[in-house]
Amino acid sequence: MPVHEPVMTREVLAFLQPERGGVFVDCTVGMGGHALAMLEAGATRVIGLDRDPAALAIAAQTLSPYRDRVELVHSDYRAIESVLDARGIERIDGALADMGMSSYQLEAEGRGFSFQREDPLDMRMDTTKGPTAADLLRDAPESEIADAIYQFGEERFSRRIARAIATTRETAPLRTTGQLAAIVRRAVPRRGFMRIDPATRTFQALRIWVNRELEKVDDFLEAMTRRLKVGGRLVMITFHSLEDRIVKHTLRALAQREGAGIRVLTKKPITPQPDELDRNPRARSAKVRAAECVV
Numbered sequence: 001m002p003v004h005e006p007v008m009t010r011e012v013l014a015f016l017q018p019e020r021g022g023v024f025v026d027c028t029v030g031m032g033g034h035a036l037a038m039l040e041a042g043a044t045r046v047i048g049l050d051r052d053p054a055a056l057a058i059a060a061q062t063l064s065p066y067r068d069r070v071e072l073v074h075s076d077y078r079a080i081e082s083v084l085d086a087r088g089i090e091r092i093d094g095a096l097a098d099m100g101m102s103s104y105q106l107e108a109e110g111r112g113f114s115f116q117r118e119d120p121l122d123m124r125m126d127t128t129k130g131p132t133a134a135d136l137l138r139d140a141p142e143s144e145i146a147d148a149i150y151q152f153g154e155e156r157f158s159r160r161i162a163r164a165i166a167t168t169r170e171t172a173p174l175r176t177t178g179q180l181a182a183i184v185r186r187a188v189p190r191r192g193f194m195r196i197d198p199a200t201r202t203f204q205a206l207r208i209w210v211n212r213e214l215e216k217v218d219d220f221l222e223a224m225t226r227r228l229k230v231g232g233r234l235v236m237i238t239f240h241s242l243e244d245r246i247v248k249h250t251l252r253a254l255a256q257r258e259g260a261g262i263r264v265l266t267k268k269p270i271t272p273q274p275d276e277l278d279r280n281p282r283a284r285s286a287k288v289r290a291a292e293c294v295v
Contacts, residue, residue: 006033007237007283011270012096015235015290018043022093022229025084027077027220030055030102032062038096039066049075049083051126052105076126078220084227091229097220099213100239103282113207115181115199121174123210133206137180138173142166152214152242153205160187161202177203204240214242218250225254225262228293233265235290244269244287251291261295 006012012034018024019042026035029048038046048063048070050056056072063070075083077097084092105125106114112122112133121134137145146162149155164187165174174180181199188198208214224234238244248269254262269287276283
């Protein structure tokens, strides 16, 4: 089974307080690391959602010692209210949503998330439905591709990259990660030392676009605050500024809304401690924000 260290587990447990017992939801259970920590700390029951069937299979192995206290559900986290309703659960004691990707997903062959190897241009978290990255790059207008790369990747050369993609697909469709990475690297001007690979932002943008990662995050946050018991807590882990901005502004707005009964617990986002960064450099961009239901 792949080894995966969940990000900022200490901080997550400190906010969620699963030692109180009760029902907790890991809205993006992934490989099960955070859910395992909740159960070991004393959570009575954990419901784990994920839209990646491969991740759920690994989570089932990780959580097998607690199988009588865990239920894993193949679902997008934004469908959380439907999942709870189907189980007759009105209120929960805590919820976690880790918006990042696991190292397993990045490194797994055939998924298309990484430009480090030649893979099909898929990039879907849920491989059972929806268009792939190759589908979008084949069918979307050049302007839409440019807008997605600019908006989701914050890539200043998005127009040049989109033009290069459009020119290439006139003769043959883009099918692999290697093809796309080569196109982007040629399109982005090189000016001395580059801290990251020129393809990094474009691949991030396409992954977000394919999986609609920024859609309805605000609706999800509102839904979760409606489902928390008094004293229940919501923890969000984000990995780039676009996600963090949505979480920050939505939680702040909810806290200021009359009758919402939400208190923000993190004035500023919590970031990983140095010892965690030494063990797991991929955690460097993680940010934790948390809120509590007070009425």
